[in-house]
Amino acid sequence: MNDSTPIHFPPRSRIAVLTCEPVGLLDYLAPEGGVRQGQLVLVPLGPRRVLGLVWGEGAGDFDLSKLRMVVRVLDAEPFSTQFRDFLTRAADYTLTPPPLMLRMATRAPDLSQPPAARRVVVPGNKAPQRMTEARQRVLDVIEQYGGASFAPSELAQLAGVGASVVKGLVSQGALAEIQAPRDMPYARLDPSLPGKPLAADQQSAADALRAAIAKGGYGTTLLRGVTGSGKTEVYLEAVAECLAQGRQALVLLPEIALSAEFLDRVEARFGARPGEWHSGITRTERRRLWHMAGRGDVGMVVGARSALFLPFRDLGLIVVDEEHDSSYKQEDVVFYSARDMSVLRASVSGAHVVLASATPSLESWVNAASGKYARLDLRSRYGEAELPEMAAIDLRSEDLPSGRWISPTLAGAVKARLERGEQSLLFLNRRGFAPVTVCRACGEQIACHQCDARMVEHRFQNRLVCHQCGETRPIPTVCPSCQIEGKLAPIGPGVERIADEVGALFPDAKATVLSSDLFHSARALKEAIAEISEGDTDIIIGTQIVAKGHNFPRLTLVGVIDSDLGLQGADMRAAERSFQLMRQVAGRAGRQSGKAPGVALLQTHQPDHAVIRAILSGQDEAFWDAEAGARQAAGMPPFGRLAGIILSHPDLEVVAGFARQLAANAGPLVNAGAQLWGPAPAPIARVRGRHRMRMLVHAPRQAPVQAAIADWLAPHRPPANLRLSVDIDPQSFL
Ligand SMILES: Nc1ncnc2c1ncn2[C@@H]1O[C@H](COP(=O)(O)OP(=O)(O)OP(=O)(O)O)[C@@H](O)[C@H]1O
Numbered sequence: 250m251n252d253s254t255p256i257h258f259p260p261r262s263r264i265a266v267l268t269c270e271p272v273g274l275l276d277y278l279a280p281e282g283g284v285r286q287g288q289l290v291l292v293p294l295g296p297r298r299v300l301g302l303v304w305g306e307g308a309g310d311f312d313l314s315k316l317r318m319v320v321r322v323l324d325a326e327p328f329s330t331q332f333r334d335f336l337t338r339a340a341d342y343t344l345t346p347p348p349l350m351l352r353m354a355t356r357a358p359d360l361s362q363p364p365a366a367r368r369v370v371v372p373g374n375k376a377p378q379r380m381t382e383a384r385q386r387v388l389d390v391i392e393q394y395g396g397a398s399f400a401p402s403e404l405a406q407l408a409g410v411g412a413s414v415v416k417g418l419v420s421q422g423a424l425a426e427i428q429a430p431r432d433m434p435y436a437r438l439d440p441s442l443p444g445k446p447l448a449a450d451q452q453s454a455a456d457a458l459r460a461a462i463a464k465g466g467y468g469t470t471l472l473r474g475v476t477g478s479g480k481t482e483v484y485l486e487a488v489a490e491c492l493a494q495g496r497q498a499l500v501l502l503p504e505i506a507l508s509a510e511f512l513d514r515v516e517a518r519f520g521a522r523p524g525e526w527h528s529g530i531t532r533t534e535r536r537r538l539w540h541m542a543g544r545g546d547v548g549m550v551v552g553a554r555s556a557l558f559l560p561f562r563d564l565g566l567i568v569v570d571e572e573h574d575s576s577y578k579q580e581d582v583v584f585y586s587a588r589d590m591s592v593l594r595a596s597v598s599g600a601h602v603v604l605a606s607a608t609p610s611l612e613s614w615v616n617a618a619s620g621k622y623a624r625l626d627l628r629s630r631y632g633e634a635e636l637p638e639m640a641a642i643d644l645r646s647e648d649l650p651s652g653r654w655i656s657p658t659l660a661g662a663v664k665a666r667l668e669r670g671e672q673s674l675l676f677l678n679r680r681g682f683a684p685v686t687v688c689r690a691c692g693e694q695i696a697c698h699q700c701d702a703r704m705v706e707h708r709f710q711n712r713l714v715c716h717q718c719g720e721t722r723p724i725p726t727v728c729p730s731c732q733i734e735g736k737l738a739p740i741g742p743g744v745e746r747i748a749d750e751v752g753a754l755f756p757d758a759k760a761t762v763l764s765s766d767l768f769h770s771a772r773a774l775k776e777a778i779a780e781i782s783e784g785d786t787d788i789i790i791g792t793q794i795v796a797k798g799h800n801f802p803r804l805t806l807v808g809v810i811d812s813d814l815g816l817q818g819a820d821m822r823a824a825e826r827s828f829q830l831m832r833q834v835a836g837r838a839g840r841q842s843g844k845a846p847g848v849a850l851l852q853t854h855q856p857d858h859a860v861i862r863a864i865l866s867g868q869d870e871a872f873w874d875a876e877a878g879a880r881q882a883a884g885m886p887p888f889g890r891l892a893g894i895i896l897s898h899p900d901l902e903v904v905a906g907f908a909r910q911l912a913a914n915a916g917p918l919v920n921a922g923a924q925l926w927g928p929a930p931a932p933i934a935r936v937r938g939r940h941r942m943r944m945l946v947h948a949p950r951q952a953p954v955q956a957a958i959a960d961w962l963a964p965h966r967p968p969a970n971l972r973l974s975v976d977i978d979p980q981s982f983l
Pocket residue numbers: 445446447448451474475476477478479480481482606607631797798799800836840
């Protein structure tokens with residue numbers, strides 16, 4: 250739905266422009282040709298020209314004759330009323346200054362450049378004087394593509410001829426060379442192509458989604474389907490309905506899962522590829538997608554969380570796949586949850602949201618239970634595939650020498666898979682070789698110079714790495730504290746160390762380590778994942794990146810090396826996170842129908858822990874009920890509200906002093922019914938040389954938390970170089 254009549258401002262009238270600079274809204278004069286509300290413009294600011302958005306009528310009382318004029322109106326679709334409304338409400342919700350929001354919405358290169366043109370060839374109006382075989386091939390390609398335009402080099406390449414053949418056809422008038430805009434529309438996706446035949450439960454879920462979308466208006470549906478149940482095929486039907494309505498669809502995936510496999514599935518369903526938006530695309534593609542989203546010339550976009558801030562012309566559906574995934578929460582500069590902002594954007598645009606997961610977040614589960622969201626369930630795997638059988642390996646009764654982590658029981662299970670030519674996955678959510686390096690002479694643990702964190706040994710890189718700031722240094726041979734040589738020892742395992750152990754246990758097996766730090770780019774990692782699903786890897790050793798939605802057809806065994814790792818955190822989400830991670834990683838096993846069923850073995854010292862018991866018994870609903878009960882009793886989210894305040898400064902006294910000052914003046918919080926906890930040093934008390942303190946605002950569910958925090962912070966001027974971030978609905982407390 251577009252603005253039918255956007256306000257037009259005549260030349261030299263007073264308009265308010267939201268700039269991307271900290272100044273925010275400023276008044277300007279409309280340019281000579283006039284300008285419409287929602288258009289992007291370049292405006293003078295001091296000696297510079299900056300990007301801005303025409304917000305509305307100017308409000309200031311600044312003398313009209315002194316106002317400066319808009320320099321240029323950019324060649325881009327105006328932002329719709331709904332989109333501007335979304336940006337405003339997202340800014341209010343996350344307490345983000347509006348200029349930062351505008352920056353998020355304009356993250357495409359060269360927006361202030363006029364649309365660049367490029368040379369293309371199209372069919373001409375003459376027949377070539379002499380037909381050769383090469384010339385015919387070129388004309389055939391044009392014919393095959395229905396008379397489309399091509400870059401000359403691309404055409405030559407597709408026809409398998411040299412550039413001179415294309416040139417010759419142009420000079421004879423059989424082809425014409427013209428200038429065409431660089432940013433071309435995307436190929437249209439065809440929603441009327443037949444999808445895969447669906448299983449009964451898939452069909453009824455798809456029907457329900459289609460009906461909701463056909464009805465129009467806002468709604469959110471939690472699509473809960475066990476791992477391998479075929480959620481993707483179901484929400485692609487929702488996409489089909491949205492496309493059939495002539496509206497645009499956005500599918501968000503955790504970045505790492507933006508796999509070639511997914512794009513292939515979209516192409517198989519709709520006959521063309523969707524637009525892609527993530528860190529792995531080119532600048533040209535980024536610019537193109539941004540413009541086409543605004544013009545309505547891309548029907549479906551698949552993206553990472555920031556795709557939510559594209560200026561879609563008419564967004565009708567947002568799918569958040571693996572909605573529980575922590576990568577949807579951004580905790581840098583602008584703190585926001587793409588899942589929650591999807592719901593906000595949809596409610597503003599009259600769109601539908603589908604939250605898909607085998608292990609929904611507690612928030613979404615509660616919202617579905619209370620009727621705020623609709624809920625659809627897929628209870629079994631697609632086809633003949635069965636859910637994996639689950640069992641614990643009680644490490645207290647296994648014969649495991651120190652420095653070894655693969656129990657005899659687990660090793661036996663891997664061996665059986667090797668003999669049958671099946672794949673095994675050993676899961677440990679720890680990068681590197683060993684998390685701690687200790688000096689056996691003096692007890693020193695090697696720490697980062699800039700952070701309150703231990704250095705992690707990465708043996709493949711032959712360096713120690715700080716996982717907080719990324720600093721690396723060579724692995725020392727002499728203890729930096731006592732100077733004694735040869736006494737430094739690695740303590741505890743990371744995936745690289747498990748790989749060593751696998752090498753010793755199964756010298757003939759082909760093992761592959763999957764860990765984000767071992768790949769220099771998202772593309773390289775994707776390739777490795779594709780190679781594992783098709784290739785001859787016997788044993789995968791991986792961190793949490795293997796848990797995310799991959800299909801490894803030959804994988805029948807998942808071994809969790811340390812199931813206790815996430816259980817003891819003080820974080821209120823420790824149980825929920827552990828549960829999700831183990832359920833997801835176990836869900837990689839036995840996905841191929843007709844093949845051997847999967848088995849997941851959890852190594853643990855606490856087989857009676859509530860989380861382990863819930864995983865083994867498959868009583869997910871009971872687990873969520875218990876978690877929800879505990880949160881409700883404590884007034885914790887989603888039954889109460891939290892906001893994190895994070896302060897940092899190079900000088901501990903400065904940050905501590907300012908935090909005390911804030912805490913002593915917390916009247917506006919108290920008046921709103923909220924409590925302030927802290928300040929206290931953050932669990933990671935120093936990062937990159939900056940000391941960190943945290944406070945936590947806790948409030949009843951209906952309390953106006955954002956307004957209270959804004960009132961509370963407004964009168965205080967932070968000292969120079971102090972950073973203050975507000976994290977509404979925090980996921981991390983570090
Ligand atoms: N209707 C169908 N026809 C044919 N194959 C299907 C159908 N539905 C699902 N599949 C296949 O079943 C497998 C699992 O489907 P999918 O990846 O969508 O599951 P999922 O629910 O997203 O699982 P997870 O949550 O574990 O990622 C895939 O290989 C998919 O191609």
